[in-house]
Amino acid sequence: MTIRDIVEKLDLKVYSGEKGLDKIVETAYCSDLLSDVMGNGDENQLWITLQTHKNAMAVAALKDMSGILLVNNHQPNADTLEASNDEDLPVLGSDKPAFELCGLIYQLMQKS
Amino acid sequence: METLKLKYSLKDGDFSNAGNASSNIKKNLKMLGINAAVIKKMVVSIYEAEVNMIAHANGGVIEVFIDEEKIKAILADVGPGIPDIDQAMKKGYTTASEEVRQMGFGAGMGLPNIKKNSDDLKIESVVGEGTTLTITSYYKS
Numbered sequence: 001m002t003i004r005d006i007v008e009k010l011d012l013k014v015y016s017g018e019k020g021l022d023k024i025v026e027t028a029y030c031s032d033l034l035s036d037v038m039g040n041g042d043e044n045q046l047w048i049t050l051q052t053h054k055n056a057m058a059v060a061a062l063k064d065m066s067g068i069l070l071v072n073n074h075q076p077n078a079d080t081l082e083a084s085n086d087e088d089l090p091v092l093g094s095d096k097p098a099f100e101l102c103g104l105i106y107q108l109m110q111k112s
Numbered sequence: 113m114e115t116l117k118l119k120y121s122l123k124d125g126d127f128s129n130a131g132n133a134s135s136n137i138k139k140n141l142k143m144l145g146i147n148a149a150v151i152k153k154m155v156v157s158i159y160e161a162e163v164n165m166i167a168h169a170n171g172g173v174i175e176v177f178i179d180e181e182k183i184k185a186i187l188a189d190v191g192p193g194i195p196d197i198d199q200a201m202k203k204g205y206t207t208a209s210e211e212v213r214q215m216g217f218g219a220g221m222g223l224p225n226i227k228k229n230s231d232d233l234k235i236e237s238v239v240g241e242g243t244t245l246t247i248t249s250y251y252k253s
Contacts, residue, residue: 034163035221038156039228051216055163058131062138062155079128 001025001112003067003090006046010094010104012069016081017090023066027109030102034059041065046105048098050074057083057091067091071098116144116178122162124171127215133174134159137185144178150251153229154183157247160222161187167212168192169243185247193239201227 004021029041030048043064052074067090076091084091120133141151165172169191177184194200208218230247237243
C-alpha cells in the first residue's frame with residue numbers, strides 16, 4: 001500500500017510533500033511523544049499524531065518513515081511544510097480523531 | 113579506513129534546527145556504506161542527545177569519529193549537569209519544562225533510548241559545569 005492509496009481511500013488532505021505520495025506504507029504508528037517514536041517507530045510507517053511542528057518532520061525523516069498524518073484537523077506549521085517538501089515526506093491531514101483514523105487504516109491494511 | 117571526524121555546534125533552545133546534526137551524521141554514515149541497522153540505532157542515540165543539549169544544556173558540541181570498527185560520538189555541553197545519573201537513566205524521569213513537553217519531548221525516554229541503542233554509553237557530569245556523553249557503536253563486531 002502507498003500513501004496515495006490511503007489518501008484516496010480515506011479522503012485525506014495532502015498539505016505537502018506530494019513527491020513522496022508513492023512511498024510504501026507497511027504499517028502505521030500512533031503517538032504524540034517524539035522520543036517514543038524515535039525509540040519505537042520504524043521505516044515505512046505512516047505516523048499518526050497531533051504534533052504539527054518541524055521536529056516531528058525531523059523525527060519522521062531520521063526514522064525513514066513514509067509520512068505524517070495529522071489528526072483532528074491540526075494544521076502543520078509553515079516550517080514543517082517546508083521541511084516536508086525538502087524531504088519529499090508527505091504531511092497529510094484529517095478532521096477525524098486518532099482512534100478513528102487508526103481503526104480505518106488498520107481495516108485498509110487487513111484488506112490489502 | 114582512516115578516522116573520519118564530524119563536528120557540529122548546537123545553540124541553546126534552537127529547536128527549529130534540532131535534528132540537523134543527526135541528519136547530517138546519518139547521511140555520512142550511509143555514504144560510508146555502514147550497515148543500515150547500525151545507522152538506525154546510532155541515529156536514535158545521537159538525536160536524543162542532540163535534543164537534550166538543546167532543551168536542557170545551553171547547547172554544546174557534537175563530535176563523531178568513525179574508524180574501521182566503531183562509531184564514537186562525543187556530545188559535550190556546558191549545561192547544569194546531572195546531579196543523579198541513576199535517576200536520570202530511569203524511564204519516565206524528566207526535568208523538562210512544560211513548553212518542551214508540549215512539543216512531545218521530555219517524556220523521560222531520552223537517556224534510556226540512548227542506552228538501549230548504543231553498545232557503550234559513558235556519562236560524565238559535573239553539576240554547574242556540564243555533561244559529556246560518549247556513545248559508541250561497534251559496527252564490525
